[in-house]
Amino acid sequence: MTDLSLSDQAIAGKTAPPSEARALRLPTQWLGVAPFFIFAIMFLILPTFYLMLGAFQNDAGEFTLENIAALAQPSIVAAYWISIKVSLASALIGAFAGLAIAVAIVRGGLPDWIRSATLTFSGVASNFAGVPLAFAFLATLGRIGLATMILNTLFGFNIYAHGFNILSFWGLTLTYVYFQIPLMVVIIVPAIDGLKKEWGEAAATLGATQAQFWRMVVIPVIWPSFLGTVILLFANAFGAIATAYALTGSSLNIVPILLYAQIRGDVLHNAHLGYALAFGMIVITGLANVFYIWFRTRSERWLK
Amino acid sequence: MKTGRFWAWLVFILGAVYFFIPLIATVEFSMRMRRGAYSFDAYQIVLGDERFQATFMYSVLAAIFTIILGVLVVVPAAYWIRLRLPQLRPIVEFITLLPLVIPAIVIVFGYIRMYGSNSPLPFLASNTGANALLVIGYATLALPYMYRAVDTGLRTIDVRTLTEAAQILGAGWGTIITRVILPNVLIAVLSGAFLTFAIVIGEFTMASLLNRPAFGPYLQNIGANRAYEPAALAIIAFAITWGCMSLIQILSRFAPKSANRPN
Numbered sequence: 063m064t065d066l067s068l069s070d071q072a073i074a075g076k077t078a079p080p081s082e083a084r085a086l087r088l089p090t091q092w093l094g095v096a097p098f099f100i101f102a103i104m105f106l107i108l109p110t111f112y113l114m115l116g117a118f119q120n121d122a123g124e125f126t127l128e129n130i131a132a133l134a135q136p137s138i139v140a141a142y143w144i145s146i147k148v149s150l151a152s153a154l155i156g157a158f159a160g161l162a163i164a165v166a167i168v169r170g171g172l173p174d175w176i177r178s179a180t181l182t183f184s185g186v187a188s189n190f191a192g193v194p195l196a197f198a199f200l201a202t203l204g205r206i207g208l209a210t211m212i213l214n215t216l217f218g219f220n221i222y223a224h225g226f227n228i229l230s231f232w233g234l235t236l237t238y239v240y241f242q243i244p245l246m247v248v249i250i251v252p253a254i255d256g257l258k259k260e261w262g263e264a265a266a267t268l269g270a271t272q273a274q275f276w277r278m279v280v281i282p283v284i285w286p287s288f289l290g291t292v293i294l295l296f297a298n299a300f301g302a303i304a305t306a307y308a309l310t311g312s313s314l315n316i317v318p319i320l321l322y323a324q325i326r327g328d329v330l331h332n333a334h335l336g337y338a339l340a341f342g343m344i345v346i347t348g349l350a351n352v353f354y355i356w357f358r359t360r361s362e363r364w365l366k
Numbered sequence: 367m368k369t370g371r372f373w374a375w376l377v378f379i380l381g382a383v384y385f386f387i388p389l390i391a392t393v394e395f396s397m398r399m400r401r402g403a404y405s406f407d408a409y410q411i412v413l414g415d416e417r418f419q420a421t422f423m424y425s426v427l428a429a430i431f432t433i434i435l436g437v438l439v440v441v442p443a444a445y446w447i448r449l450r451l452p453q454l455r456p457i458v459e460f461i462t463l464l465p466l467v468i469p470a471i472v473i474v475f476g477y478i479r480m481y482g483s484n485s486p487l488p489f490l491a492s493n494t495g496a497n498a499l500l501v502i503g504y505a506t507l508a509l510p511y512m513y514r515a516v517d518t519g520l521r522t523i524d525v526r527t528l529t530e531a532a533q534i535l536g537a538g539w540g541t542i543i544t545r546v547i548l549p550n551v552l553i554a555v556l557s558g559a560f561l562t563f564a565i566v567i568g569e570f571t572m573a574s575l576l577n578r579p580a581f582g583p584y585l586q587n588i589g590a591n592r593a594y595e596p597a598a599l600a601i602i603a604f605a606i607t608w609g610c611m612s613l614i615q616i617l618s619r620f621a622p623k624s625a626n627r628p629n
Binding site for chain 1: 370371373374375377378381384385387388389390391392394395396438439440442443445446447449450451454458461463464465466467468469470471472473474475476477478479480502503505506509561564565568569570571575582585586589590596597599600603604607608610611612614615
């Protein structure tokens, strides 16, 4: 108790200094956070703003909307569209599968070691992305991959003859799901853990069936964090390039790959169109994250 | 309840199948190099490749510098916000989330345009500058994870009491941060460091666009030109990620649980 009251006094003494002393102290107050803010402004905020400004300028540096309008050309629209489709499909599949696995390991009555093993594996797999992931899927579902060959020799089913291609929309989506599901599991398990036992008991006392409990308690509570995570997964897939590039080269025309080619060799023959392309990516992931933050603040109410 | 358990097992087994088949397939594929027999030839070739050793060492070095830079930027800020400027917390948290909003390729595009050879701050004019810029870029990528790890670590210790006790004993700010605060959040910092390492070691986008001889571009290059070596590299990369995550989990056992002591 004594040390508590002592530190209270110390705080009181610090928060009410004479006014002139405060004016002098202000700069040193900021010194501790200065490196962080200088770093963030120089290497995160300014470069982004530079591109965003560039998106609204022409070569002479004058303001223009032409670059944004030029995004409407069919090849670029197609790139955005396939990017959005892959990101959305992998986010939704990843989210529902991840939720199912999370519910199964938390509330499904499985042995304890399965829960910890799944969580450990999810931590690894959610970080196993990029180029090596593409290699793994090529070895699995490529033309001479193990799964392709087993399906062909054991079941006589040639997936490539039936229109599947690892270098396609579904191939890329299936690959992205490999890091999306674990990410969902890692994020959503705490939310499901947050469902208090008392709620189930209270619902049962009031005569609710298991189905009613799920429909009227569990789903409304989990819903915001579920939607929020879907959006996070979407942004996660939308900005990813390494996996797609290693998997498909430049044969699948998604936005990050188009931007990559533009940065390397100005394939659009217009530097400012490149800025506009980057600007479009920021707008889409930015919008997604505004929703994410909104959902997260709503979901945190229940997790205290 | 019995049907519930059945569904739980079914979901778990389906998930396990989806996650293990690619791993098994990759291991199998990586051993197919010698005709008619399984062998570790692909691993031997990869591990003996000079470019593998050079690029891997380059990326390890980049990761170490990234961790140092991340700690220097994040720890003082997180500490100071807990101690004196809690009103800045929302702003700082927002900034640390930005790297999840702005794709890495956009950030590095901005660097290339802003810090090119003709700019006032020509990072890209020299080799050292470009290496520094890569480390800086990696530190921004790791910012969300590093900040969260350190902030969680600070939450479990009583920052104010420790600081005041050190001040009473006559410690200056440098001593307080390096000899009081840092040792107490060391485990949190190390978790952030291993996560950073896992993210940085195979990173492709930034390294490739800044033309750095890093592990990620090397992986991509092998993938485009070889058949069996990529599978071996994928297994090696998976093992590295697994190692980093295991270390984080082992470390978390040593972390202090909470500062809320009953008294």
